[in-house]
Amino acid sequence: MSERSAAPGGLALIESLVNTLDIETGADSLDSAEGRDRFGITEAHLDDARELRESLRAALLAHAGHPPHRTVTSLGTLLARAPLYVRVEDRDGSAVLAPAADGPLLSRVAAAVAEALVAGTWTRLKACEAGTCHWAYYDRSPAGRGRWCSMQVCGARAKMRRYRAKGP
Numbered sequence: 001m002s003e004r005s006a007a008p009g010g011l012a013l014i015e016s017l018v019n020t021l022d023i024e025t026g027a028d029s030l031d032s033a034e035g036r037d038r039f040g041i042t043e044a045h046l047d048d049a050r051e052l053r054e055s056l057r058a059a060l061l062a063h064a065g066h067p068p069h070r071t072v073t074s075l076g077t078l079l080a081r082a083p084l085y086v087r088v089e090d091r092d093g094s095a096v097l098a099p100a101a102d103g104p105l106l107s108r109v110a111a112a113v114a115e116a117l118v119a120g121t122w123t124r125l126k127a128c129e130a131g132t133c134h135w136a137y138y139d140r141s142p143a144g145r146g147r148w149c150s151m152q153v154c155g156a157r158a159k160m161r162r163y164r165a166k167g168p
Contacts, residue, residue: 007138010112011125013039017049017109018057018127018136039105049105052078056109060127060136064146069127069134082110 007015017039020029029035030049036042041049055075058068083100084107097114099107116122124144127134139146 004137004140007125007136008121009119010108010115011121011138013112014056014109014125015136015138017053017105018060020053023134024132040103041105045105052106052109057127057134057136060125061129061134063123064126064129064139066127066129069131078106079110079113082107084110084114 006012020035020039021027028050029038030041030046030053033043036046036049039049051073054070055072055078058070058072059075061067061069083104084097085100086095087098088095097111099111101107113122116125121138124139125136126139126146127136137146
């Protein structure tokens with residue numbers, strides 16, 4: 001949907017996971033083995049991945065000042081289940097939260113959220129306000145007040161609706 005460049009750091013994982021569902025058409029790339037393989041999701045964990053995706057979408061809508069698109073499990077509840085550990089680099093002593101074991105999707109998302117919190121970028125990842133879209137995008141606007149994933153599509157549609165609603 002969006003012509004924007006990918007979100008920075010680990011937020012790119014979250015952005016791409018949320019954007020596996022095209023709400024307007026109903027196409028879900030997690031329906032295919034190839035789409036699941038991009039995230040290391042097995043068919044047995046597909047429902048959990050979809051639950052995580054929609055909880056993330058609700059959080060990104062909140063970043064943009066909008067209510068959840070539907071009832072979802074709280075993102076905090078899901079992330080509390082994520083096994084993480086503190087990895088300290090021997091060469092320079094830097095530390096990061098890292099996914100435990102082989103990095104299940106939930107742990108990788110939790111680590112990405114933690115990284116973005118530290119970097120101050122978490123709330124810049126938003127979901128498009130258009131009800132038929134809710135595509136994830138990284139808001140690079142100076143004031144952080146972006147509303148749509150694409151000014152050429154969702155922004156233009158919203159502005160046209162407002163214009164038509166005003167009447168002659």
